[in-house]
Every structure is written in C-alpha cells, then in structure tokens.
Amino acid sequence: MTLQVEISGLGLHLPPTIETAEDLAPRIGRSAGWIRSRTGVNERRISHLDVAEMSADAGRQALGEGPPPDLLINCGLSPAQLIPDTAPFVLHALGLSGIPAWSIHATCLGFLVALQNATALLQTGAYGRILVVAAERGTMSRDLSDPGSAALIGDGAGAVLLTRPDQPHKGILAQRLITLPEGRALAELRGHGSRKPPGHPDTRPEDNLFRMDGPRIYKLARKAVDEVVAHVLSEAGLGVTDIDLVVPHQASGPALMVLSRMGFAEDRVVNCIGRFGNCIAASLPMTLALARQEGRLREGQKVLLLGTGAGVSVGAAVLQT
Amino acid sequence: MTLQVEISGLGLHLPPTIETAEDLAPRIGRSAGWIRSRTGVNERRISHLDVAEMSADAGRQALGEGPPPDLLINCGLSPAQLIPDTAPFVLHALGLSGIPAWSIHATCLGFLVALQNATALLQTGAYGRILVVAAERGTMSRDLSDPGSAALIGDGAGAVLLTRPDQPHKGILAQRLITLPEGRALAELRGHGSRKPPGHPDTRPEDNLFRMDGPRIYKLARKAVDEVVAHVLSEAGLGVTDIDLVVPHQASGPALMVLSRMGFAEDRVVNCIGRFGNCIAASLPMTLALARQEGRLREGQKVLLLGTGAGVSVGAAVLQT
Numbered sequence: 001m002t003l004q005v006e007i008s009g010l011g012l013h014l015p016p017t018i019e020t021a022e023d024l025a026p027r028i029g030r031s032a033g034w035i036r037s038r039t040g041v042n043e044r045r046i047s048h049l050d051v052a053e054m055s056a057d058a059g060r061q062a063l064g065e066g067p068p069p070d071l072l073i074n075c076g077l078s079p080a081q082l083i084p085d086t087a088p089f090v091l092h093a094l095g096l097s098g099i100p101a102w103s104i105h106a107t108c109l110g111f112l113v114a115l116q117n118a119t120a121l122l123q124t125g126a127y128g129r130i131l132v133v134a135a136e137r138g139t140m141s142r143d144l145s146d147p148g149s150a151a152l153i154g155d156g157a158g159a160v161l162l163t164r165p166d167q168p169h170k171g172i173l174a175q176r177l178i179t180l181p182e183g184r185a186l187a188e189l190r191g192h193g194s195r196k197p198p199g200h201p202d203t204r205p206e207d208n209l210f211r212m213d214g215p216r217i218y219k220l221a222r223k224a225v226d227e228v229v230a231h232v233l234s235e236a237g238l239g240v241t242d243i244d245l246v247v248p249h250q251a252s253g254p255a256l257m258v259l260s261r262m263g264f265a266e267d268r269v270v271n272c273i274g275r276f277g278n279c280i281a282a283s284l285p286m287t288l289a290l291a292r293q294e295g296r297l298r299e300g301q302k303v304l305l306l307g308t309g310a311g312v313s314v315g316a317a318v319l320q321t
Numbered sequence: 322m323t324l325q326v327e328i329s330g331l332g333l334h335l336p337p338t339i340e341t342a343e344d345l346a347p348r349i350g351r352s353a354g355w356i357r358s359r360t361g362v363n364e365r366r367i368s369h370l371d372v373a374e375m376s377a378d379a380g381r382q383a384l385g386e387g388p389p390p391d392l393l394i395n396c397g398l399s400p401a402q403l404i405p406d407t408a409p410f411v412l413h414a415l416g417l418s419g420i421p422a423w424s425i426h427a428t429c430l431g432f433l434v435a436l437q438n439a440t441a442l443l444q445t446g447a448y449g450r451i452l453v454v455a456a457e458r459g460t461m462s463r464d465l466s467d468p469g470s471a472a473l474i475g476d477g478a479g480a481v482l483l484t485r486p487d488q489p490h491k492g493i494l495a496q497r498l499i500t501l502p503e504g505r506a507l508a509e510l511r512g513h514g515s516r517k518p519p520g521h522p523d524t525r526p527e528d529n530l531f532r533m534d535g536p537r538i539y540k541l542a543r544k545a546v547d548e549v550v551a552h553v554l555s556e557a558g559l560g561v562t563d564i565d566l567v568v569p570h571q572a573s574g575p576a577l578m579v580l581s582r583m584g585f586a587e588d589r590v591v592n593c594i595g596r597f598g599n600c601i602a603a604s605l606p607m608t609l610a611l612a613r614q615e616g617r618l619r620e621g622q623k624v625l626l627l628g629t630g631a632g633v634s635v636g637a638a639v640l641q642t
Contacts (some may be wrong), residue, residue, distance in 0.1 A: 083398065084632040085631075088505045102434045106406055123445060138467060191519050194461060198518075229527035312409075
C-alpha cells in the first residue's frame with residue numbers, strides 16, 4: 001500500500017565559512033591526503049549561526065511563496081538548549097506561531113523517522129503541510145584527538161515540505177527501521193544529559209566530544225543495511241536497477257562506496273560527502289535538497305533513502321516521486 | 322473520525338526515595354507551608370537510577386506477560402546523553418533489539434505528541450504494538466535559588482502500551498496541539514545544547530538549572546488552554562460534563578485548580594501533584610498509570626488528556642476507552 005506523500009519544497013542552508021582538509025590537517029595531526037582517503041571529505045562548512053536560524057533559513061526556502069505549514073517537525077540531533085525544545089525556536093525564527101512544533105531525535109536517521117511520522121499524520125488528515133527541518137553544528141563537538149571522526153563532521157541544515165499529493169501513486173512504497181542497541185557505545189557523545197551532566201565534577205571535557213569506532217559500526221551495520229535494503233526493495237516489488245536515485249546519509253566516503261558493491265550504479269547515488277562532510281541528522285534532507293537543485297531529483301522516480309546512525313540504527317525507505 | 326487506538330498496558334516507576342516539603346524547605350529558604358500552598362507538592366520522589374532504567378521498569382509493567390512491542394518511542398525530555406539518543410538505551414535495558422526506537426521531544430507535552438504520532442502509525446498498519454515511555458530526573462536540575470520552580474519538580478517514569486483495538490469505536494475522538502513561541506523564554510534550561518554548551522567558558526552554572534516564570538506562563542497559556550479544550554470538545558461533539566475522567570499534566574496545584582473553574586468536577590480530575598510533584602514529560606503517562614491502578618481509568622470512558630509545556634505549548638486529546 002502506497003502511503004501518499006509528496007516533497008513539495010526543499011531547502012539547503014550552507015554556512016559560508018569553508019574549512020578544507022588542508023585547514024584541518026595540522027589540527028588533527030594528519031595530512032590532507034590522509035583525511036581525503038580515509039573520510040572522503042575535501043571540505044566542510046562551519047556555522048556561526050545557531051541551529052534554529054540555520055533551520056529557519058532552509059525552511060523558508062522549502063516553503064517558498066506558499067502558505068505557512070500546519071506542523072513543524074525538527075529532526076536535528078543537537079538541541080539549542082534543553083528546555084524548551086528546539087522546535088519553538090525554529091518556529092519563532094520563521095515568524096510563525098499557533099501551529100504545533102516538536103522534535104524527533106533518532107541521531108543520523110532523524111529525517112527517515114520524521115518522514116515516517118509525517119507521512120502517517122498526513123494520512124489521518126490532521127495536517128496538510130508539514131515542514132521538516134534539521135540543522136547541525138557538529139563541528140563544535142569534534143574530538144581533535146580522534147582524527148577519524150573529527151575529519152568527518154561538517155555543519156549545515158536542510159528542510160523538506162511534505163504534503164499529500166494530487167496523484168495517489170506518489171508516496172512511500174516501503175520503509176523499514178531497526179535499532180541494534182548492542183552497538184550503543186560505538187558512536188557516542190556522553191555529555192549533555194543526565195549521565196554526564198554539564199558542570200558535574202565527574203563530567204570530563206572529553207565527555208562533551210564526539211567519538212566513533214567506525215570499523216566496528218561498519219561490521220555491525222553492514223549486514224543490517226543489506227537486510228533493510230533487501231526488505232524495502234522486496235516490499236516495493238523492485239530490483240536494485242529499478243531505483244532511479246539513491247539518496248544516502250553521507251556517513252563517510254568509504255561507507256558510500258558500499259552502495260556500488262550492493263549493485264547501485266555510481267551515477268545514481270547522490271554523493272556530497274566530499275563537499276559538506278557528514279552533517280549528522282541534517283545530512284539526508286541536505287542531500288535531497290542538493291539533488292533537487294542539481295536536477296537529479298525529479299518527478300516519476302523511484303528514490304531509495306537510506307542510512308545508518310548511532311544507536312546503532314539502520315533505516316531505508318522507497319519513495320515514488 | 323475516530324483514530325483507533327487502545328491503551329493495552331500501563332506502567333508506573335516510583336523511585337523509593339521520598340523528599341517531603343519539610344525536607345526541601347530549608348534548602349530553598351521557604352517554609353513547608355509555603356511550598357504546599359504555592360505548588361501543591363507535599364512530597365516528591367528522587368531517583369538514583371538513570372532515565373533508561375527508570376523507563377525500562379515502567380515499560381516492563383506496561384508490557385506485562387505480552388509479546389514485545391514492535392516500536393519503542395521515548396518521549397522523556399531529558400536525554401541520558403547527546404549521542405546516541407536515549408531510546409536505544411531503553412531498548413537495551415528492556416533486553417530488546419531489532420525493532421525501531423526513537424525519541425520525541427516536546428517538553429511536558431511529549432506524551433500527547435507521542436500519542437498522536439503512535440496513533441497515526443497504528444492506522445498505517447506499519448506497527449501493531451507501540452510502547453511509549455518517559456522518565457525524568459528533573460530534581461538534578463532544580464535551581465534552589467528559584468523556590469517557586471524548585472519546589473515543583475519530582476522524578477518518576479511512566480509507560481503506555483498502545484495497540485489497535487478490536488472495537489472500532491475506541492480511540493482518539495479529537496486532538497489539538499499548538500505552540501506559542503512568544504513564550505519560549507518563560508520556562509528555560511539554557512544549557513545542554515549548542516547555545517550554552519557544556520564546558521564552554523560562557524556557560525555559567527545557572528545555565529544548567531531550570532527556571533520558570535509561572536505567572537507569565539499562566540497568563541499566556543490560560544486563553545490557549547480554553548481554546549484548545551473548547552476545540553477538542555466541539556470536534557468530539559461533547560460537553561464538559563460528558564468527560565468521565567480528566568488526566569492532566571501535573572503542572573502545579575494552582576494550575577490544576579483551573580480545571581474546576583472550567584467546569585470539570587473535582588472528582589473527575591486525576592490529581593497527584595501532591596504526591597509526586599511535576600514530573601515533566603513523565604507526568605502524563607504516570608498520571609494515566611496511577612488512574613488505572615486506582616481503578617479510575619476504565620473501559621467505556623471519555624477521557625480528556627491535556628497539558629501545557631515550555632515553548633509555550635498547549636495540547637489536549639479526547640480518548641474513548
């Protein structure tokens with residue numbers, strides 16, 4: 001059964017400040033060549049705006065000249081502050097009030113979760129125009145003593161306006177999400193919560209920095225990615241070559257190369273890790289928005305969205321545009 | 322149109338340590354009498370377990386002897402840590418793996434948002450048994466120099482198992498949520514995010530404590546509460562006296578008294594602020610679970626769930642049990 005949904009608008013916020021592999025190399029004690037070959041990231045953006053303003057910029061682009069949304073969902077991982085939730089700050093930055101606004105937190109897969117929730121809410125008729133936003137400033141929390149993860153991260157924001165389509169065949173053909181908590185310690189930022197609270201004597205400075213064991217995540221997630229992709233393709237009645245466009249979470253250069261080994265032709269995979277790095281939960285909506293800007297995301301396509309996130313979580317969806 | 326959903330299980334985690342108004346009074350420079358009359362809180366619980374373990378305890382009660390859920394939604398406000406999201410930690414504490422798990426953040430209204438999302442997801446057939454959990458340790462972040470808010474907060478956790486009912490008349494008859502970001506500074510904990518990051522020289526200790534301007538929130542929210550309740554009653558075709566049970570967010574003693582002024586008989590309102598204080602996002606599922614334990618939440622009732630949260634957000638739902 002197709003769950004009707006359409007991408008009616010997209011927005012991409014790119015902070016103007018660029019940090020190249022050459023800029024970062026001396027700070028992490030590795031060469032620019034090492035960064036490029038290990039992470040695939042040539043350069044990334046560094047944001048001086050905070051997350052609400054970043055999301056609002058992307059959100060305004062997605063809304064365009066149309067009417068305001070009737071629901072705002074923020075799916076960025078990093079909050080502006082603990083209370084209130086970030087969504088009311090985005091609402092304020094957009095000049096809106098009186099509609100519901102909340103956040104979804106699912107690490108790098110926030111957009112896939114928001115898409116699933118928004119699509120279900122659209123079916124109930126409760127909402128007609130749902131604006132989904134995500135902004136990340138992961139460069140604030142890089143651990144420069146962990147070069148492999150520090151060289152991956154970039155800042156940016158994306159926004160997607162979801163509506164019910166006029167044509168009933170447009171929408172989600174299949175989707176699947178799973179969480180494997182046995183991998184919960186493989187990508188961590190231990191601070192910002194009740195375990196290592198800010199200002200507590202037991203909280204060390206490194207608890208507020210991001211660390212990741214890429215090889216062990218790869219080992220745990222690889223089989224799950226195969227299973228999840230096989231599941232959604234089978235449910236949608238499609239083969240690998242039926243997919244017109246793959247829009248993946250930009251986890252890393254090597255992680256994106258797995259897609260070719262799974263049979264997806266390189267020219268059908270949107271790959272922007274080299275330009276923007278891994279923008280955490282903003283990565284998927286940014287990649288979608290870029291694909292639209294470049295004319296690669298069009299009407300009548302079968303689009304595979306997929307990714308992995310800390311947790312460890314794995315997810316995929318097939319969208320008929 | 323009724324959106325079919327049924328509460329198939331409930332769980333209530335009460336930390337064993339009790340802090341009375343007398344215990345707290347000297348720490349905030351007010352008398353126990355002042356605490357009782359201003360906040361309505363006679364005593365509260367203090368948790369020594371962290372949020373994932375608290376949620377898992379409530380979750381196990383909600384699941385009972387039944388099969389595992391096929392989706393876990395955490396709607397507690399306070400994360401265990403920034404990455405991964407808290408939901409995988411709850412999944413792990415429940416001994417589960419391989420189902421999706423994510424979090425919703427909507428300050429004190431997290432449960433109403435989770436209920437709306439879960440109900441919509443149940444309609445799509447994607448899930449059949451959704452476990453919603455929330456745990457809070459707000460007492461860790463009390464600002465003892467702000468007696469009005471410090472005396473309100475308590476710790477606890479609640480869990481609700483949502484399924485599709487056999488009888489099609491059971492479910493959500495009406496619901497409405499709105500956010501008024503003009504009130505975003507009226508209840509704040511500025512730390513834990515990108516604005517006042519942990520360990521940053523500009524982040525002061527008080528940025529990591531909760532502060533609230535109760536009277537100004539009351540002024541902003543009161544009209545919105547009237548509007549939201551009138552809206553859901555009208556949409557459900559019900560009058561104030563048709564509501565069998567009111568399950569409100571336990572914001573404060575005075576806030577709960579507003580319900581009588583709106584026409585809801587006192588014996589139909591579940592009031593546990595005196596025993597547990599304001600348990601933030603855990604408050605609504607805890608109050609539901611208590612109502613079931615006390616035999617007040619039964620089959621065949623029309624139940625009004627409602628509350629206000631930082632943001633400022635206001636929400637209500639009418640549930641036919």
